[in-house]
Structures are given as structure tokens and as C-alpha cells.
Amino acid sequence: MRDDGPRLPTSPGFWRSPLRGTWFTSVLGLVLLVGVTVLFVTGLVSYAAYNPDLAPVNDQTPDKGLLGFYLFSWPTNPPWLYRLTQGLHVTLGITLIPVLLAKLWSVVPKLFALPPARSLAHALERISLLLLVGGGLFEFTTGVLNIQLDYVFPGSFYPLHFYGAWVFFAAFLAHAALKTPKALRAVRERRRGEDGQASPGPDEGGPASPRPDAPTVDRRGALWFVGGASLLLFLTTAGQSIGGALRRTALLAPHGWADPGGGPNGFQINKTAAYAGVGTKQTAAETWRLVVTAPGGRTVRLTRAELLRLPQHSAALPIACVEGWSTADQWWRGVRLRDLAALVGYDGDPPDVLVESLQLHGAFRRAALRADQVADPRSLLALRVNGEDLSPDHGYPARVIVPAAPGVLNTKWVARMTFGEL
Amino acid sequence: MTRPRLVVGSPFQILLLACSFALAAYAGVRLLAGDWFGVALWIVGAALLHDLVLLPLYALADRAVTRGLGAAGHRDRTMYVRVPAALSGLLLLVWFPLISGTVAGHYRSATGQSPDGFAARWLLITAVLFGGSALLLALRVRRATKRRPPAVH
Numbered sequence: 121m122r123d124d125g126p127r128l129p130t131s132p133g134f135w136r137s138p139l140r141g142t143w144f145t146s147v148l149g150l151v152l153l154v155g156v157t158v159l160f161v162t163g164l165v166s167y168a169a170y171n172p173d174l175a176p177v178n179d180q181t182p183d184k185g186l187l188g189f190y191l192f193s194w195p196t197n198p199p200w201l202y203r204l205t206q207g208l209h210v211t212l213g214i215t216l217i218p219v220l221l222a223k224l225w226s227v228v229p230k231l232f233a234l235p236p237a238r239s240l241a242h243a244l245e246r247i248s249l250l251l252l253v254g255g256g257l258f259e260f261t262t263g264v265l266n267i268q269l270d271y272v273f274p275g276s277f278y279p280l281h282f283y284g285a286w287v288f289f290a291a292f293l294a295h296a297a298l299k300t301p302k303a304l305r306a307v308r309e310r311r312r313g314e315d316g317q318a319s320p321g322p323d324e325g326g327p328a329s330p331r332p333d334a335p336t337v338d339r340r341g342a343l344w345f346v347g348g349a350s351l352l353l354f355l356t357t358a359g360q361s362i363g364g365a366l367r368r369t370a371l372l373a374p375h376g377w378a379d380p381g382g383g384p385n386g387f388q389i390n391k392t393a394a395y396a397g398v399g400t401k402q403t404a405a406e407t408w409r410l411v412v413t414a415p416g417g418r419t420v421r422l423t424r425a426e427l428l429r430l431p432q433h434s435a436a437l438p439i440a441c442v443e444g445w446s447t448a449d450q451w452w453r454g455v456r457l458r459d460l461a462a463l464v465g466y467d468g469d470p471p472d473v474l475v476e477s478l479q480l481h482g483a484f485r486r487a488a489l490r491a492d493q494v495a496d497p498r499s500l501l502a503l504r505v506n507g508e509d510l511s512p513d514h515g516y517p518a519r520v521i522v523p524a525a526p527g528v529l530n531t532k533w534v535a536r537m538t539f540g541e542l
Numbered sequence: 543m544t545r546p547r548l549v550v551g552s553p554f555q556i557l558l559l560a561c562s563f564a565l566a567a568y569a570g571v572r573l574l575a576g577d578w579f580g581v582a583l584w585i586v587g588a589a590l591l592h593d594l595v596l597l598p599l600y601a602l603a604d605r606a607v608t609r610g611l612g613a614a615g616h617r618d619r620t621m622y623v624r625v626p627a628a629l630s631g632l633l634l635l636v637w638f639p640l641i642s643g644t645v646a647g648h649y650r651s652a653t654g655q656s657p658d659g660f661a662a663r664w665l666l667i668t669a670v671l672f673g674g675s676a677l678l679l680a681l682r683v684r685r686a687t688k689r690r691p692p693a694v695h
Contacts, residue, residue, distance in 0.1 A: 181572070184572070185568070187568070217632070217636060224592060224597070238549065239549040239550060239551030239552075240548065240551055241556050245555065247563075248562060251566055251585075253589045254585040257585075257588035258585045261584075261588060268637070268639040269645050269652055270639035273584065274580025274583070280573065283570070284573055284581075286573075287566045287569045290562045290565035290566035291566060294562035298555060334617075336624075337621050341621070345625060345628075348625070348629070349628065349632055352629055352632075353632070353633070372663060374640060374649070374653070375653070377663070378655065378659075380654040381654075389653055392651060395651045
């Protein structure tokens with residue numbers, strides 16, 4: 121069989137798949153309309169969770185301008201809030217990758233369509249599509265690389281992913297406004313009409329091939345295929361955000377499969393002590409002191425033994441990372457942050473606090489917590505976890521644990537706490 | 543000779559896109575504030591790499607499989623190859639840094655966990671995908687053979 125069809129992708133006849141068509145593209149587009157919106161909103165929520173307007177140390181994108189218009193005080197309830205929003209953000213993002221790839225595949229003939237622009241409006245739309253496709257792939261790629269600790273992108277993850285999201289979403293909104301009515305119509309018409317497998321009538325300006333190959337699968341089957349791919353990614357990822365026995369099911373996720381070591385400290389680690397450059401020399405009983413201070417007020421220095429003699433409280437709280445993984449509740453025990461505030465003169469109404477780590481490098485070696493986080497009775501400077509002293513990797517001699525806060529704000533290897541207006 | 547007239551198109555679309563560009567530019571100047579060339583390269587490069595390299599590559603691979611099976615008279619069995627191959631390739635694409643081991647040292651020192659299992663688990667998943675597909679195909683072929691009326695002798 122000789123194929124003497126068009127040789128150039130600019131010719132519609134070059135594209136032979138019988139699957140391409142307005143209905144197929146529309147279904148994928150509508151899934152992305154909902155999915156990408158959820159990704160964008162949970163992404164914005166994650167930025168708010170850092171309380172970036174509280175102190176410069178919490179803000180990785182200080183030049184945000186109006187893009188931070190929606191920021192609010194991140195609550196401490198429910199304690200699993202960040203587990204949920206960030207687990208959703210990362211797991212949904214990974215789950216949508218097959219849908220994104222299928223959507224781009226379904227419309228690729230339009231990339232080569234001639235003439236390149238039929239009108240000024242069309243020319244502008246095509247420029248916008250570069251931002252949509254490039255921006256979308258940029259967001260998915262930086263996200264997927266970041267959770268695998270593969271920091272090859274050109275800059276710090278936070279500004280790239282945050283500002284990139286706004287560029288992408290600006291193009292996404294325009295695209296959605298222009299295409300959603302047509303997509304809804306295509307899906308509705310198909311549902312009303314018979315369940316015809318071939319393209320229902322001429323696909324005017326649509327992505328359907330004018331000379332399709334014989335099908336090897338129908339459009340419905342192809343959608344099942346895309347959905348199955350999403351399901352496979354979901355099933356091999358979600359466990360890292362659920363924890364417990366289900367962590368085993370996250371076969372390829374960075375914090376799936378197994379927990380590090382065993383015993384009371386055998387739960388997921390973001391950065392080990394060795395990685396952070398914190399050694400036993402700094403954490404030994406003779407050298408380590410916790411400095412608790414208030415500007416213009418009192419300063420106290422406490423050994424770990426002295427901290428253990430203060431009233432000890434317990435809280436069952438998870439660790440939830442911006443990378444999407446989280447742990448089930450761990451049983452922390454230590455001194456309430458508000459009791460430490462009282463030591464330096466803040467009786468009753470505790471203020472904000474700046475927490476500094478022994479860690480010498482890293483974006484979050486210093487982090488600020490808001491007054492309501494300090495006041496929460498479950499917010500601790502933890503000394504023990506699950507009935508044992510903290511391990512070095514979980515922040516020995518002492519670490520912060522605050523309900524619903526992103527992992528990096530739960531500072532490990534705490535050296536200094538400064539209470540007061542930031 | 544008539545000069546080509548500039549076709550404007552939908553004014554609503556122009557207004558909408560102007561609004562979109564303004565917002566994108568507001569965020570874009572912040573996005574490009576650091577390594578502007580690197581970021582622009584990544585965004586444009588991502589689109590080009592996908593549309594001009596990744597997509598043609600997997601489309602050609604798919605065409606080769608379809609044609610190859612077609613030549614053997616089994617074009618209708620394409621999905622039995624396509625599905626496990628695509629799923630395995632997709633997992634490799636998404637988790638490439640972990641599976642390939644390019645971040646192994648960094649991963650071990652940061653998380654305290656062994657980076658060694660990813661490639662093995664991906665290979666096992668791939669084996670299950672192809673094996674499952676082969677089993678399914680074998681069952682269907684068997685059922686079809688049984689159902690077929692006695693052959694004409």
C-alpha cells in the first residue's frame with residue numbers, strides 16, 4: 121500500500137489519526153478546565169499558607185505586588201488543612217499529566233495550520249497559545265522536577281512556579297473564555313445525538329483529519345486509555361500523601377514506598393541533619409542552648425534539661441510538605457510556644473515569633489509564625505516524638521510543630537526564638 | 543493591484559486577549575526578573591520540545607507499531623502493545639530523575655532514604671503491564687477460537 125498523501129504537516133491530510141475531533145478535544149479540555157482551576161487555587165492557597173505577608177523570611181516572592189491581593193492569615197484548624205490542599209495540588213497535578221498530553225496531541229495539527237493568522241484576533245490568539253502551552257508545560261515540569269529534588273530549572277522554585285502560574289493562568293482564562301462554549305456545545309450535541317463513533321458531520325475548522333486512517337480504537341476507548349493512564353499515576357502517587365499502609369502503594373512517588381528506618385522516629389524526612397549541616401557538636405547537651413528573647417525585654421537561655429522541666433504538653437499533628445507528601449499524625453511532646461512567650465514577658469496574649477535554626481544554609485533556616493499560631497495550645501517546641509527523644513533528622517534537640525502549617529515552617533534544630541511584633 | 547486588507551476579526555476576542563496579555567505581562571516581568579533568558583528558554587523550549595520532538599517521536603513509534611502489526615495481519619491488536627508501552631513510557635517520563643538515578647545522591651542525603659528502588663519498581667510495573675496485556679490478548683484469542691464454528695475441512 122503506497123501512501124502518496126501530503127508530506128507536510130501544514131496540510132490537514134498529513135494528520136491521519138481518526139481519533140482527533142472536536143468532541144475528543146472538548147472532553148479533554150473540559151477536564152482540564154476544572155483540573156487546572158483546582159491546581160491554580162490550591163497553588164495560591166499554598167502561598168497563603170506560608171504567611172508571606174507576616175515577615176520577609178516567609179516570602180519567597182516579595183515583588184508579588186497585586187498578585188498577593190488575596191492573602192489571609194493561615195488558620196491552625198483543621199490541623200490537616202495543608203495536608204489536604206497541598207496533597208491535592210501535587211497529586212492532582214501528576215494525575216492530569218496524561219490529560220494534558222492527550223489534549224496537546226489532539227490539537228497539534230492546528231499548530232501547523234496555514235495561513236498562520238487569518239486575522240489580527242487570530243494572530244493574538246496564537247501568541248496567547250504559546251503562553252498557554254509553554255506556560256502550562258513549564259508549570260507541570262517545574263512542579264514534577266521540584267518534588268523529585270531535581271533543581272535544574274533556571275532559578276528558585278518558588279518565584280518560577282508562582283509567577284509562572286500567573287502567566288499560564290492569564291492565557292488559560294482567555295483560552296477558556298474563548299473555547300468553553302464551543303466545547304460544551306460539542307459535548308452536549310454528542311450526548312443528544314446517537315452515539316456515533318465516526319465524527320458526526322464535517323468538523324469545520326476542528327482538528328479532525330480529512331483522510332483518517334482506519335481506527336485501531338474508537339474515541340471512547342481512547343478516552344478510557346487517557347483516564348487509565350491518569351488512574352495509574354494517581355494510584356502510584358497518592359499514597360505518599362495518605363501515609364500509613366497506603367504509602368507502600370506509592371511505588372514511584374519520591375516519598376512513597378517506605379518510611380526511613382523504623383521505630384518512633386521512622387517517618388518521612390524533608391532534610392536530614394547531615395544535609396542541613398547540623399552536627400552533634402552543635403546539638404550536644406554542653407553546647408546547645410535555646411535563646412528565647414523579646415526585643416527590649418527579657419532574654420533567657422535554656423538547656424534541653426531545663427526545657428524538659430517546664431510543663432510538657434502533647435499534640436498529635438502531621439508533617440505536610442510543599443512537595444505534596446505528608447505523614448499521618450505523630451505524637452509530639454514538648455513546651456507550648458505560648459509558655460515560651462510567657463517566659464519573656466508575654467503573659468496571656470502571645471505575639472508573633474521569629475524562629476531561627478542551627479542550620480546555616482537553606483531558604484527556611486529562619487521562619488516566622490503568626491500570633492494565632494503561637495497561641496494555639498497544640499503549637500509546641502517539641503522535644504520528643506512518639507514517646508522518644510527527637511532523632512537528629514527530625515530536629516534534635518528541639519523543633520517547632522504547628523497545626524496546619526507547611527512543613528518548612530516547623531523549624532528543626534531550633535536555636536533562637538524572638539517573640540514580638542515582626 | 544489591490545493591497546491585502548488587514549482583517550481584524552472579533553473585537554471581543556481582541557479585548558479579551560489584550561486583558562490576558564496585560565495580566566501575563568504583570569506576572570511575566572516578575573518571572574523574568576532573574577535569569578530572564580533561562581526562563582524564556584524554558585517556556586519556549588518546553589513548547590517546542592513537546593510539539594516538535596516528543597510528540598513526533600511517540601507518534602512515529604505508534605505508527606511503526608500499527609504498521610508492523612498491520613503487515614502481520616494483526617492491526618486490530620495494536621492496543622495490546624500501545625497501552626502497556628505508553629503507560630510505561632509515561633511513568634518513565636514523569637519520574638525520570640528518580641528512575642534514572644540522576645538525583646540519587648542528592649535524594650539520599652536529603653531524605654535519608656535509599657534511591658535504589660525506583661528503577662527496579664518501574665521495571666516491575668512495566669513487566670506487569672506487558673504481561674497483563676499479553677495475558678488478556680491470549681485469553682481473548684482463546685475465547686474467539688473456541689467460539690468460532692467448526693472449521694471447514
